[in-house]
Amino acid sequence: xxxxxxxxxxxxxLRAVVWMLFAVxxxxxxxxxxxxxxxxxxxxxxxxxxxxxxLARKIRRKExxxxxxxxxxxxxxxxxxPLINAMVKDRFSAALQEAAQVDKLIEExxxxxxxxxxxxxxxxxxxxxxEAFALQGMPNSTGLMTRKDLVSGIDAPSVALLKRAGAIPLxxxxxxxxxxxxxxxxxxxxxTNNPYNLERIAGGSSGGEGSILGxxxxxIGIGSDIGGSIRxxxxxxxxxxxxxxxxxxxxxxxxxPASGLQMGFLTTGPMCRYAEDLIPMxxxxxxxxxxxLSLSAEVDLKKLRFYSVPHNGGSPLVSPVDVELLQAQKxxxxxxxxxLGVKVQELFIPQLKYSFQIWGTMMSSPGKDGKLPxxxxxxxxxxxxxxxxxxxxxxxxxxxxxxxLAAIGLASFxxxxxxxxxxxxxxxxxxxxxxxEKLLGTDGVLLYPPHxxxxxxxxxxxFTPFNFSYTGIFNILGLPVTQCPxxxxxxxxxxxxxxxxxxxxxxxxxxxxxxxxxxxxxxxDPGKTTGKP
Ligand SMILES: CCCCCCCC/C=C\CCCCCCCC(N)=O
Numbered sequence: 395x396x397x398x399x400x401x402x403x404x405x406x407x408l409r410a411v412v413w414m415l416f417a418v419x420x421x422x423x424x425x426x427x428x429x430x431x432x433x434x435x436x437x438x439x440x441x442x443x444x445x446x447x448x449l450a451r452k453i454r455r456k457e458x459x460x461x462x463x464x465x466x467x468x469x470x471x472x473x474x475x476p477l478i479n480a481m482v483k484d485r486f487s488a489a490l491q492e493a494a495q496v497d498k499l500i501e502e503x504x505x506x507x508x509x510x511x512x513x514x515x516x517x518x519x520x521x522x523x524x525e526a527f528a529l530q531g532m533p534n535s536t537g538l539m540t541r542k543d544l545v546s547g548i549d550a551p552s553v554a555l556l557k558r559a560g561a562i563p564l565x566x567x568x569x570x571x572x573x574x575x576x577x578x579x580x581x582x583x584x585x586t587n588n589p590y591n592l593e594r595i596a597g598g599s600s601g602g603e604g605s606i607l608g609x610x611x612x613x614i615g616i617g618s619d620i621g622g623s624i625r626x627x628x629x630x631x632x633x634x635x636x637x638x639x640x641x642x643x644x645x646x647x648x649x650x651p652a653s654g655l656q657m658g659f660l661t662t663g664p665m666c667r668y669a670e671d672l673i674p675m676x677x678x679x680x681x682x683x684x685x686x687l688s689l690s691a692e693v694d695l696k697k698l699r700f701y702s703v704p705h706n707g708g709s710p711l712v713s714p715v716d717v718e719l720l721q722a723q724k725x726x727x728x729x730x731x732x733x734l735g736v737k738v739q740e741l742f743i744p745q746l747k748y749s750f751q752i753w754g755t756m757m758s759s760p761g762k763d764g765k766l767p768x769x770x771x772x773x774x775x776x777x778x779x780x781x782x783x784x785x786x787x788x789x790x791x792x793x794x795x796x797x798x799l800a801a802i803g804l805a806s807f808x809x810x811x812x813x814x815x816x817x818x819x820x821x822x823x824x825x826x827x828x829x830x831e832k833l834l835g836t837d838g839v840l841l842y843p844p845h846x847x848x849x850x851x852x853x854x855x856x857f858t859p860f861n862f863s864y865t866g867i868f869n870i871l872g873l874p875v876t877q878c879p880x881x882x883x884x885x886x887x888x889x890x891x892x893x894x895x896x897x898x899x900x901x902x903x904x905x906x907x908x909x910x911x912x913x914x915x916x917x918x919d920p921g922k923t924t925g926k927p
Contacts, residue, residue: 405709409713432592434474434477435473435921441458442466442467442470446516446613446675447674449519449613450519450560460494463493464518464564467564467612468484468490477589478609479586480567480568481522481611482565482583484564485532489564493518515678516678518560520561520563521564522567523563523566524567524615524616525567528549529563530546530549531546532565532566533546536650537798541777551647552644555679559678567586567600567606567615568602572774573618573620573650574620574770576855576862578596578598578602579798581798588631588849589608589610590882590888594887595849595854596627597631598627600619603627604631608632608917613671615666616664617635617664618662618663619660620652620757621757622844622869628877628879630848631888634666634876634878634879635663636903639661639872639874641683642684643662650768654768655760656767659757661869662679664679668911669904669916672908676689676900689900693902695905698839699835699837700736703741703743703842704723705846711863712858713847714846715846719843722889722891726880726891727841743830748819749866750860753866753869756823758808774786787803831896839906843892844890844891847861868892876892880910880914891910
């Protein structure tokens with residue numbers, strides 16, 4: 395569907411206004427200081443360069459102790475966290491004690507390595523957790539000032555499953571206020587930086603996880619995603635992440651809980667530096683429901699049907715895709731065709747142009763019980779005085795608000811949203827759902843950019859808020875998506891692609907991610923990048 399002249403004009407006008415506003419904003423925005431450091435130190439400890447499953451094997455075989463591994467990660471966090479501000483509360487001494495107990499257990503185990511592998515596949519491996527998830531003894535504020543003294547008494551089910559598999563949490567990581575923004579920033583913990591360039595955003599809402607993993611200061615982590623909150627930070631920080639098919643991993647124990655129809659769009663999933671850790675993590679986090687995904691079934695990539703969609707067709711609300719990202723996706727297409735001997739079909743799907751409108755409409759629709767979802771303003775008011783968005787905006791301008799501009803902007807935006815869904819948009823959504831389900835079936839894989847821009851500078855999303863719809867649309871469709879890194883741009887920032895499959899066909903996108911890691915090199919040490927700092 396070609397754009398009308400008016401739409402093209404509107405798009406250009408909007409982009410010109412955005413650039414002007416951002417330039418003015420930059421003049422007044424406070425500058426961050428990193429003590430003259432523009433790049434992270436590179437990784438020197440080889441233990442930090444092993445996938446979690448390999449670390450677990452080495453620990454079980456007593457080739458390395460869990461204490462050594464946990465200490466190596468603590469040292470790296472202490473080295474980089476002052477620069478990236480990703481971990482907001484640690485539990486280092488508890489983690490070291492737990493690691494010592496693991497080493498003792500392994501020493502005393504008489505059943506052999508296989509017994510341990512079966513019962514405790516992640517035994518002794520450190521993990522990090524997004525602060526929005528309950529982790530016993532740790533804060534669970536989700537960046538809301540009024541929740542700052544709240545300490546979790548229990549673990550969220552997904553966290554509990556990882557701990558039960560033997561993982562040792564090192565601490566909790568930053569997120570956007572109430573998990574509803576593309577940048578991890580709040581007034582409780584501050585802003586998180588991108589490890590590849592401290593002036594760039596780490597993404598959101600699981601940006602603390604993205605940044606700490608990208609920095610090589612964690613190997614596996616846990617995130618959640620209702621509009622891209624796993625995939626956007628994974629993309630900006632050059633790591634892997636998986637948004638599972640809905641209904642596999644429990645969303646309980648995270649704040650805020652989804653309400654109304656939103657419950658069908660929120661997913662909890664793994665974030666990690668090495669593709670080989672995705673399947674084991676998903677199997678653990680999904681508990682018995684992971685069986686529905688047949689994750690151990692072999693996937694023959696040569697027998698899959700591949701599609702590449704280079705952009706959303708040109709919504710005037712959304713930026714055009716960066717040239718380097720388009721080129722990276724083309725490289726993937728060429729490589730798949732050359733290696734696997736298959737034809738990748740390039741497609742344009744007209745309904746994708748309405749991705750934001752579809753996401754917005756569905757997110758504000760009543761649930762099956764007819765109840766409307768909790769509004770963002772109501773969530774912001776939790777435990778404190780009621781938040782009136784326009785008054786809060788006035789306070790923000792004077793520097794008196796405890797909320798971020800993004801959160802206030804969102805609360806204001808929803809005031810103007812109609813509660814009557816547009817029949818046209820609902821029709822577009824149904825058409826898109828049917829088209830993609832038919833296209834992907836049980837053997838189709840689709841490549842799509844994760845975002846129009848490579849990690850932008852801090853606060854830029856305030857001026858391009860609808861760009862997240864590149865990821866958000868797949869939450870509404872309930873499809874599994876793996877975010878996969880594709881090397882670095884000319885500026886040394888991560889490139890990447892979303893790999894989408896049909897419902898419950900997660901193993902197809904996970905297998906494609908494993909292949910692309912081999913083909914394009916996967917995660918890179920940010921201390922060794924060659925691009926401009
Ligand atoms: C300060 C300007 C704010 C304008 C607000 C415009 C409205 C945009 C609507 C929604 C943005 C939501 C971004 C969601 C990002 C990912 C969320 C997630 N948890 O997966």
